[in-house]
Amino acid sequence: MADQVLTIDTVPGYIADRKALRDLVDVETLSVSEIGDGNLNLVFVCADQQGRRLVLKQALPYVRLVGPDWPMTEARAAREAAAMRVHGALSPDVCQLVDFDEERHVLALEDLSDHEVFRTRLNAGGPYEGVAERLAAYLAEVAFGTSFLGLPTQEFRRRAAAAINPELCELTEDLVFTEPYLGADRNSVRPVLEPVVARLQADQEWIAGALAMKRSFLTVQEMLLHGDLHSGSVFVRGDGADLSVKAFDPEFACYGPVGFDLGMMWASMLFAAARAGALGDLARAEGLFRTVSSSWAVFEERLRQRWPDRAAPGGLPDSFLEDWLPAVLRDSFGFAGCEAARRIIGLAKVSDVESLDDDAYAVAATACLRLSRVLLVERETLTLDRVVEAGLAALGDGD
Ligand code: SR1
Ligand code: MG
Structure with a gap:
C-alpha cells in the first residue's frame, strides 16, 4: 500500500x-x-x-x-x-x-488557489459578511434536493443507503458526541480551563443535551450532509458583491439530520466571535454572533422558496413546513453546542482559540463552553436574539 x-x-x-x-x-x-x-x-x-x-x-x-x-x-x-x-x-x-x-x-x-481558507481569514480579522449566509443557502438547496422534500421516496431511500459512511461517522460520534462530555484520554485543555471543564462534565443537563444530539445524528437520515462544515472546509475570495464561497472536504458526508451542518457552521462563527471578543474587539464579536440569525433567515427563506417545487407533494401540507423549520432550528442550536464544546475539550481543536496566548485563550475557550451549555440546555426555547445576548455575556466575567 x-x-x-x-x-x-x-x-x-x-x-x-x-x-x-x-x-x-x-x-x-x-x-x-x-x-x-x-x-x-x-x-x-x-x-x-x-x-x-x-x-x-x-x-x-x-x-x-x-x-x-x-x-x-x-x-x-x-x-x-x-x-x-x-x-x-x-x-x-x-x-x-x-x-x-x-x-x-x-x-x-478545481483550482482555488486564488481563494483562502475561511478560518485563516477569520483569524486574521478579515471580512466575514455574507459567508455564513451563502453557506446557509447552499445547505438549504441540499436539504431540499437530497431529502424526501425534493426526491421521490424510493430515490431518497436509495441515496440514503448508498451514502453510508460508518467509519467516518464513528469518528464524529466519538469526538463530537461522546468524549467531551463523558471524558477520554485524548481530551485536553490548558490548566486554566480545567475547573470550567470539570464543572461542565458534572452537569447532567449539558451531558443529556449532547447525548440527545448524538441520538439524532445516529437515527435521523434526512439529507446528504457535508458532515464536517467548519471554517477550515470553506474557501473564500473577495467580499461584498465579489464574494466567492466554496465548500470543500465533504469526506464525512452521510445522510443525517438537517440541522447538523448548519450547527457545525454556526460553531465556527462562534469560535471566530470568541476570538474577536478575547482580543478586545466586541463589535466584531457581536457581528459574528449575529451571523447565526442572518444565516438562519437565508436558510429559512430559501426553503420557503423551494417548498412549492417539491416533487412529491402528496400529503405534505404547508403546516408541515411551519412545524419542521422550528424543529430544525432547535437541532441546529444543539449541534452547534456540541461542536462548540468538542473543539475546546476534545482531540480536534481549532486555531481560532488555540493560537491565542493564555489570557485570551482563557476568555475565548470559557466563552465557547458557556455558549455550548446555553445551546444544549436551552435549545428547545432558545431564540436567535438570545444567542447574541448569551454570546456577549459569555465573553464577560463570572458565570
Ligand atoms: C481525527 S479527525 C478529527 C476531526 O478532523 C476532521 O476535520 C473532523 O472534524 C474530525 O472530527
Ligand atoms: Mg477536513
Whole structure:
C-alpha cells in the first residue's frame, strides 16, 4: 500500500499516467508542494510554468493527525467524491470535482488557489459578511434536493443507503458526541480551563443535551450532509458583491439530520466571535454572533422558496413546513453546542482559540463552553436574539 501513497516526486508521473488529468497541466514543468494541514489527508498543489494548476487530494490509510496507529478507511475518498458531485449539482458554492481515482483514492479538485481558507481569514480579522449566509443557502438547496422534500421516496431511500459512511461517522460520534462530555484520554485543555471543564462534565443537563444530539445524528437520515462544515472546509475570495464561497472536504458526508451542518457552521462563527471578543474587539464579536440569525433567515427563506417545487407533494401540507423549520432550528442550536464544546475539550481543536496566548485563550475557550451549555440546555426555547445576548455575556466575567 505504501507505493500507492503519492509524494511530491511521484505526483508528475501520476498525472502523466492519468488520462483525465494529463492535458490539464504540463508535467514537464510541474512544481508540486504538499499543503495538507487537515487532520486526515495529503493535499498537493501542482503548478506548471504556464500558470496552470491542479489540486490533488489523497486519502491516507490512517488518521494523519495521529499517525499509522489509527487506521482509517480510504473508502472515504469515494464518499467524498460522491457528495461533491451531488452537492455541486445543487449549489454553485461548492468546490468542483475534476476527476476521481477510486483505486488510489485520489480526488482532483478545481483550482482555488486564488481563494483562502475561511478560518485563516477569520483569524486574521478579515471580512466575514455574507459567508455564513451563502453557506446557509447552499445547505438549504441540499436539504431540499437530497431529502424526501425534493426526491421521490424510493430515490431518497436509495441515496440514503448508498451514502453510508460508518467509519467516518464513528469518528464524529466519538469526538463530537461522546468524549467531551463523558471524558477520554485524548481530551485536553490548558490548566486554566480545567475547573470550567470539570464543572461542565458534572452537569447532567449539558451531558443529556449532547447525548440527545448524538441520538439524532445516529437515527435521523434526512439529507446528504457535508458532515464536517467548519471554517477550515470553506474557501473564500473577495467580499461584498465579489464574494466567492466554496465548500470543500465533504469526506464525512452521510445522510443525517438537517440541522447538523448548519450547527457545525454556526460553531465556527462562534469560535471566530470568541476570538474577536478575547482580543478586545466586541463589535466584531457581536457581528459574528449575529451571523447565526442572518444565516438562519437565508436558510429559512430559501426553503420557503423551494417548498412549492417539491416533487412529491402528496400529503405534505404547508403546516408541515411551519412545524419542521422550528424543529430544525432547535437541532441546529444543539449541534452547534456540541461542536462548540468538542473543539475546546476534545482531540480536534481549532486555531481560532488555540493560537491565542493564555489570557485570551482563557476568555475565548470559557466563552465557547458557556455558549455550548446555553445551546444544549436551552435549545428547545432558545431564540436567535438570545444567542447574541448569551454570546456577549459569555465573553464577560463570572458565570
Ligand atoms: C481525527 S479527525 C478529527 C476531526 O478532523 C476532521 O476535520 C473532523 O472534524 C474530525 O472530527
Ligand atoms: Mg477536513
